[in-house]
Amino acid sequence: MQVSHPRNSWSEKFLLLDLLEGLKTTFRELFRPKVTVRYPEERMEPADRYRGMFKFSYDRCIACKLCAVACPIDIIYIDVHDEMIEEGGKKKKVKVLDRYDIDVKRCMFCALCEEACPTKPKSIWLTTKTYELASYDRNDLYFNMQELEYWDDKPEYTGLPADDDGKSLPAERKQIPGGTE
Amino acid sequence: MNKALLTYLIWPVVKFLIAFVIVQVIVILMTWIERRLLGFFQARLGPNRVGPWGLLQGIADPVKLLLKEDILPSSAEKIAYFLGPMLPLVPAFIVFTLIPYGPPPEFTIARVNVGLLLILAITSTAVYGIILGGWASNNKYSLMGGLRSAAQMVSYEVPFGLSIVGVLMICGSMDLVTIVRYQELNAWNFLPQLVACFIFFVSMNAENNRTPFDLPEAESELVAGFHTEYSGMKFAFFMLAEYSMMIVNSCLIVTLFFGGWTLAMFDLGLTTNVLKGMGLFGGILGATIFLTKVMVFMLVYVWFRATFPRFRFDQLMDLGWKWLIPLALVNIVVTGLFILAGQERLMYWIGLGLIALTAFYLFKPRRAPEPAAPQKVVHAS
Numbered sequence: 001m002q003v004s005h006p007r008n009s010w011s012e013k014f015l016l017l018d019l020l021e022g023l024k025t026t027f028r029e030l031f032r033p034k035v036t037v038r039y040p041e042e043r044m045e046p047a048d049r050y051r052g053m054f055k056f057s058y059d060r061c062i063a064c065k066l067c068a069v070a071c072p073i074d075i076i077y078i079d080v081h082d083e084m085i086e087e088g089g090k091k092k093k094v095k096v097l098d099r100y101d102i103d104v105k106r107c108m109f110c111a112l113c114e115e116a117c118p119t120k121p122k123s124i125w126l127t128t129k130t131y132e133l134a135s136y137d138r139n140d141l142y143f144n145m146q147e148l149e150y151w152d153d154k155p156e157y158t159g160l161p162a163d164d165d166g167k168s169l170p171a172e173r174k175q176i177p178g179g180t181e
Numbered sequence: 182m183n184k185a186l187l188t189y190l191i192w193p194v195v196k197f198l199i200a201f202v203i204v205q206v207i208v209i210l211m212t213w214i215e216r217r218l219l220g221f222f223q224a225r226l227g228p229n230r231v232g233p234w235g236l237l238q239g240i241a242d243p244v245k246l247l248l249k250e251d252i253l254p255s256s257a258e259k260i261a262y263f264l265g266p267m268l269p270l271v272p273a274f275i276v277f278t279l280i281p282y283g284p285p286p287e288f289t290i291a292r293v294n295v296g297l298l299l300i301l302a303i304t305s306t307a308v309y310g311i312i313l314g315g316w317a318s319n320n321k322y323s324l325m326g327g328l329r330s331a332a333q334m335v336s337y338e339v340p341f342g343l344s345i346v347g348v349l350m351i352c353g354s355m356d357l358v359t360i361v362r363y364q365e366l367n368a369w370n371f372l373p374q375l376v377a378c379f380i381f382f383v384s385m386n387a388e389n390n391r392t393p394f395d396l397p398e399a400e401s402e403l404v405a406g407f408h409t410e411y412s413g414m415k416f417a418f419f420m421l422a423e424y425s426m427m428i429v430n431s432c433l434i435v436t437l438f439f440g441g442w443t444l445a446m447f448d449l450g451l452t453t454n455v456l457k458g459m460g461l462f463g464g465i466l467g468a469t470i471f472l473t474k475v476m477v478f479m480l481v482y483v484w485f486r487a488t489f490p491r492f493r494f495d496q497l498m499d500l501g502w503k504w505l506i507p508l509a510l511v512n513i514v515v516t517g518l519f520i521l522a523g524q525e526r527l528m529y530w531i532g533l534g535l536i537a538l539t540a541f542y543l544f545k546p547r548r549a550p551e552p553a554a555p556q557k558v559v560h561a562s
Contacts, residue, residue, distance in 0.1 A: 015539045019489070024543065026222050026488040036226040 045129065051109045052130040054102055056148035060123035063095040067124050070116035075103040102148060104133065105141035124148075193278070196290045200277050203472070207479070208424040209239035215483050222487035242417075249413040257410065258317040265314025265407075266415040269422035272303045273429050280432045281358045283442045283467035284453050289358060297355040300433065301342055304388070307426055308334040311390075311397060314419070315407035326406025329494065330390060330397035336501035337387040337394075343509035344380040347516045348437050351525065361441035365453060369446050371438040373528035375535055376512045378438045380505050385430040387501070389423060392486035396494055431478035432471075439474055442467035 037044055046052065068076040079099035084091050111126045135141055143151070213228065213235060220227025229235040253262065278290040279300055285292060293299055308330055315327020348370050349355060352363040364370050371378040387394040398406030408419045435441060443452040452470075456463035492500070519528050 015535075015542055017539070017542055020539065020543050022488045023484065026484065029224065030218075030221050032224060034221070034226050035224050036220075038226070038229075 046131065049127055050129055050131075051111050051126040052128040053126075053133055053151065054104065054107075054143065054148055055125055055128050055151075056100060056145065057123045058097065058100075058145065058149055060119045060121065061097060061100070062119060062123075063097045064118060066116045066118060067113035070112045072110065072112060073106055073108065075106050076113060077101040077103075097145065100145040100148065101143065103142050105138050193290050196288075197278055200282065200290065201274065204277060204425060204428055207428055207472075207476070208421060209243075211239075211424050211427075211479055212242055212420070213238040214480070215486075218480065218483045219487055222484075246413055246417040251413040251415065252410070254318060254320070254410050256319045258319065261313045261317035262410075263415075265310050265317055266411065266418035266422070268310030268313060269307045270310075270418060270425065272307045273422060273425035275303050276300050276429045276432075277425075279357065280429075280436060281361060281441060282471050283464045284456050285358050287461070288442075288464045288468055292356065292358055294354075294356045296357045297345060297349065297360075297437075301345070304426070304429065305334065305338050307388075307422070310419075310422065311407045314411065315397075318407075318410035320410050322403040322405075323407050323409045326397040326399075326403050326409070329403075330407060333387055333390070333394065333396060333497065333501075336498060337384040337505075340380050340501065340505035340509045341384040341388060343506065343513065344374075344377040344384065345437065346509075346513050347374045347377040350513070350516050350520060357436050357441075361436060361443065362453070364440045365443040368529050369438065369440040369443075372446075372532040373525065374438065374512070374516070375532040376508060377516075378434075380509050380512070381434060381438065383500075383505060385434060386482070386485060387497075389427050389430060389482075391427070391482055393489040393492055394497060395491060396497060399491060401491075427479060427482055428475065431475045431482075434478055435471060435474040442471040444470055 063078065063080045065078050065080070068074070068078050077099060078097070078101075080095050081098055083094050083096050085094050086092075109126060114122055114125045114127075117124050133141070216238070217227035217229070217235060227235070228238045231237040231241045253259070279293060279296050281289040281292070283289075311330045312327040315323040315325075315330070318324075348360065351370065351373060352360045354360060354363070360370075390397050396406075397403075398408065403409070408416055411419060440446065442456070445452065452467070456467045459466065516528070519525060
């Protein structure tokens with residue numbers, strides 16, 4: 001294909017207008033608003049469908065294990081036992097959750113568990129606007145049922161801890177049931 | 182105390198120390214200003230964590246470099262390796278003694294009547310440190326960087342020197358103070374010598390290895406060029422030398438083309454008389470005006486760095502030998518003809534006209550380019 005280049009007129013060549021045009025462009029850029037976010041002080045609000053941290057609702061969960069089946073890397077651990085309860089004179093068999101753990105450190109946040117969940121509204125969902133999941137100990141990222149439901153009261157990240165040679169880190173490690181390590 | 186001792190030894194040393202401290206402060210500020218401004222040019226914020234607005238960055242960097250390990254490559258040429266970072270500092274600091282910061286005699290450290298020639302001779306030795314450092318590192322990339330620097334220096338020293346000749350012809354003196362006085366009584370030299378000013382600015386960028394011409398330290402080709410093997414304080418000395426040379430060259434362009442310590446362009450000697458009338462305070466005011474102009478040129482350095490991509494090596498040689506040197510020679514001839522015809526005033530108007538024409542073309546609203554007619558696809562058959 002033939003491409004025609006615009007020919008510079010003598011004035012553009014002689015007066016170095018290309019270079020000056022470049023200087024003009026960068027000079028204009030100098031006063032434009034900057035895109036940097038100073039993270040611990042300023043935060044960006046994620047979009048509504050952002051896949052943040054898990055949230056779990058014990059009351060809504062019917063212990064069907066569909067999320068564990070849907071999980072591509074099998075990091076959802078569910079233990080269930082049956083209980084007989086009286087309801088309106090009839091005896092009814094109800095599944096009761098004993099354990100609902102997610103090994104978030106291996107999670108890839110695909111949200112397939114959320115899609116698989118049959119309850120309405122969902123009892124496990126990812127669309128929270130939380131992204132501050134980093135931890136000093138990988139075992140901190142193994143969440144059990146209570147932790148999945150009530151992590152909201154965890155304080156927001158406000159910057160690096162004071163330089164105390166790791167003394168602020170928890171002394172004893174979190175114990176993981178089943179010992180995935 | 183002996184009066185001669187006071188005039189010729191003690192006062193110059195004291196003045197030099199003051200100038201030295203001011204220059205060091207500017208260097209420290211520039212490391213911050215350059216990075217901050219580059220950030221602003223690139224839609225980010227730049228270093229802003231150390232101190233208010235990141236102002237202490239220039240102190241934090243040397244402290245970090247001081248604490249770093251000083252590595253000596255096992256196969257390096259030891260003496261040359263140590264000399265490398267120190268040599269480029271010497272010419273920079275010598276030239277600081279020759280520059281008139283304010284009205285004489287209080288604000289010139291050494292008034293030499295061949296000042297300009299001396300400065301040219303001294304500044305061109307700055308490249309030895311770079312070559313020596315590049316060679317002594319015993320590293321291919323360093324050597325390549327050093328040799329590139331040498332070739333670049335040789336090529337651009339010529340237009341650098343030739344562009345000054347026009348100024349010398351107009352002012353009729355090599356004494357920097359006389360040149361400033363001439364500009365004050367007539368007009369700043371960039372008007373009659375617009376082409377020379379442009380050539381001087383381009384070659385001073387090239388001499389400092391600043392970005393459009395930073396082939397000696399081209400990151401994408403040579404790791405870091407001549408200072409690849411240098412770490413810690415030796416690296417800091419290279420940087421100090423580079424920034425000092427930047428300040429030296431900014432001082433030179435301000436002195437030669439932008440009227441030194443004078444405030445207005447056609448003030449017929451008013452500034453100097455007023456400043457002299459105010460005594461020491463007036464001198465400090467003059468030096469402040471001078472340093473402000475120098476800082477403007479330091480910012481222009483950064484502006485250029487943010488705008489222009491690096492030249493290829495053959496393009497660099499092309500620009501130097503095929504364009505700048507002939508242009509400088511033509512400029513000398515034309516200036517000579519104007520002086521011969523006694524029409525020096527005419528040169529101001531030509532310079533003014535050139536600036537006006539450039540501004541007109543630059544800010545002229547452009548028509549959107551016509552959509553090109555669909556091209557017929559030609560297949561090779």
